[in-house]
Amino acid sequence: MNFKKITSLTKVFLKNSFQNTQTASNKKSSKVGNTILYLFVFIYLGAIIGFFSYNIISGLVQIHQEAVFLGLFFLIVAAFIAFQGIFSCINVFYFSKDIEFVLPLPVSAKEILISKFNAILITEYMMELIIGVVPLIIYGVLTSAGILYYITAAIFLLIFPILPLLLVSIIVTIIMSFAKLTKKRDTFQLIATIIVIVIAVAVSTATSNTEEVTDEQMIQSIMQANGMVTMVEDYFITLRPAINALTSTSAVTAIIETLKVVAVTALSYIVFILIGQKLYFKGAIGNLIRTEL
Amino acid sequence: MIQINNITKSYVKGKKSVDGLNMEIRDGEIFGFLGPNGAGKTTTIKMITGILNPDEGDILIDNVSIQKSPLEAKKKFGFVPDSPDMFLRLKGIEYLNFLADIYEIPSDVRKQRIEELTKKFEIQDALQSQIQTYSHGMRQKIVIVGVLLNNPKNWILDEPMTGLDPKSSFDLKEMMRKHSKEGNTVFFSTHVLEVAEKLCDRIGIINKGKLVFVGTYEEMKEKFKGKETLEELFLEITDEL
Numbered sequence: 001m002n003f004k005k006i007t008s009l010t011k012v013f014l015k016n017s018f019q020n021t022q023t024a025s026n027k028k029s030s031k032v033g034n035t036i037l038y039l040f041v042f043i044y045l046g047a048i049i050g051f052f053s054y055n056i057i058s059g060l061v062q063i064h065q066e067a068v069f070l071g072l073f074f075l076i077v078a079a080f081i082a083f084q085g086i087f088s089c090i091n092v093f094y095f096s097k098d099i100e101f102v103l104p105l106p107v108s109a110k111e112i113l114i115s116k117f118n119a120i121l122i123t124e125y126m127m128e129l130i131i132g133v134v135p136l137i138i139y140g141v142l143t144s145a146g147i148l149y150y151i152t153a154a155i156f157l158l159i160f161p162i163l164p165l166l167l168v169s170i171i172v173t174i175i176m177s178f179a180k181l182t183k184k185r186d187t188f189q190l191i192a193t194i195i196v197i198v199i200a201v202a203v204s205t206a207t208s209n210t211e212e213v214t215d216e217q218m219i220q221s222i223m224q225a226n227g228m229v230t231m232v233e234d235y236f237i238t239l240r241p242a243i244n245a246l247t248s249t250s251a252v253t254a255i256i257e258t259l260k261v262v263a264v265t266a267l268s269y270i271v272f273i274l275i276g277q278k279l280y281f282k283g284a285i286g287n288l289i290r291t292e293l
Numbered sequence: 294m295i296q297i298n299n300i301t302k303s304y305v306k307g308k309k310s311v312d313g314l315n316m317e318i319r320d321g322e323i324f325g326f327l328g329p330n331g332a333g334k335t336t337t338i339k340m341i342t343g344i345l346n347p348d349e350g351d352i353l354i355d356n357v358s359i360q361k362s363p364l365e366a367k368k369k370f371g372f373v374p375d376s377p378d379m380f381l382r383l384k385g386i387e388y389l390n391f392l393a394d395i396y397e398i399p400s401d402v403r404k405q406r407i408e409e410l411t412k413k414f415e416i417q418d419a420l421q422s423q424i425q426t427y428s429h430g431m432r433q434k435i436v437i438v439g440v441l442l443n444n445p446k447n448w449i450l451d452e453p454m455t456g457l458d459p460k461s462s463f464d465l466k467e468m469m470r471k472h473s474k475e476g477n478t479v480f481f482s483t484h485v486l487e488v489a490e491k492l493c494d495r496i497g498i499i500n501k502g503k504l505v506f507v508g509t510y511e512e513m514k515e516k517f518k519g520k521e522t523l524e525e526l527f528l529e530i531t532d533e534l
Contacts, residue, residue, distance in 0.1 A: 002397075004394055004397075005394060005395055005397075007394075008390075008391050008394035008395060009391075009395075011387075011391070012380060012383065012391050015380075015382040015383055015387075016380060016382060097379075098379070098380065100344060100374075101374065101379040101380065103342070103343055103344045104342040104343055104344060104367060104370075104372040104374075105367060105392075105395050105396075106364050106365075106367040106368045106395065106396065107364075107395060108364060285344075285345065285346075
């Protein structure tokens, strides 16, 4: 495996994945406009998430149940990554036309798979900057956490999204090895857009309702939601180690819990590569053939 | 040298797009691959370049099987596809550096070759712009430059002249001639019969997935005496007259 090739391919796939989402303009003024727009959206969403996180964490700190927030936080991050990952995976793995141009080049199937996955992961990290960084910093400040917490939090922001994204990639690869979605690309993207709008409206309605809810009621419903975290953690095996690592004051415990997550993630990565090598190219080349007919 | 040994490909069960194709493109020759639309030219090229796997048969590039040792075989050729609309968000220079990374070309060599080739194709001033801002001809040129960076022994080109201005087309033909004279292989598909006549050492004509003629232009004329023009010859061979 050649790391330079993987880095180069990742950059190309990443740029290509933005090809469909950005306007075809090379003008400086439009680039500056886009940057300002993204910055505004970033700050706006960050402020909303920060506001909610502050209210919830400060309420939980008062009743010494702040760790409940971390469980919910990781669950929401995982759900968000998995949901967003479905669209990213299908787009990057199957709908981008680059595979036809990469296949005649001397790169291995493994290098292509890893690079495509890297490209998706990096876009997820960008999303995580908004939904992940702000709540964890607020949590650290409100619980007067030490440097160990911030180091562990930074590590978890990097490693935690990998597992949900791997699971989604594996499922998408299996489905796409027999599904014939390529010719329905436009339909797929229309449905995806509608789902995103519906969710955005639902979230906006739900958050506007919470304004009438008192802090006590909110804490009560969060404690109820914590029941869900406890229920899920038997199946979502990296959830508990993540909470333990971030709440631990011992460096040894934090390292052990982190290693548990790294081990599960590494194992899943191997499974993804094995399945991908067997099925991905069958699906992707099948798509090439179908578009040709 | 490219050896195509009895390859068959079906997209739909029972309908062979390429049917038992046997061809050998020798070292030192320019080989033109002709055929009407849908004859199986692009499918054949996709199998030679490892994009598609044949259902039966094997393809050897300099005696290395594209199916059994794809990485080794893919280092031995450069491929220009029929559509140059690829990696449009990359700048020209990013695209060339990407290919240089993939072919593991050392930085001093790549710098010199990029300078040389982009100057020859007159695209050196466009390297800092994204490929999506290029015209069709310029996109074609950057893809060709990308292929030539690695200086591969075997060139495989799918409709390479499409969209090129007369000078670039002339330059490319000259480069193809020079490449073959140095003992290398040039395999290209084309619709332009005159190009095949003037440029190719041998011609292969495919129709409905089967190779219906392979030989020199003179041999073709000899075989189909009485046909005055190249078009007539071509239509006669492909049963369309």
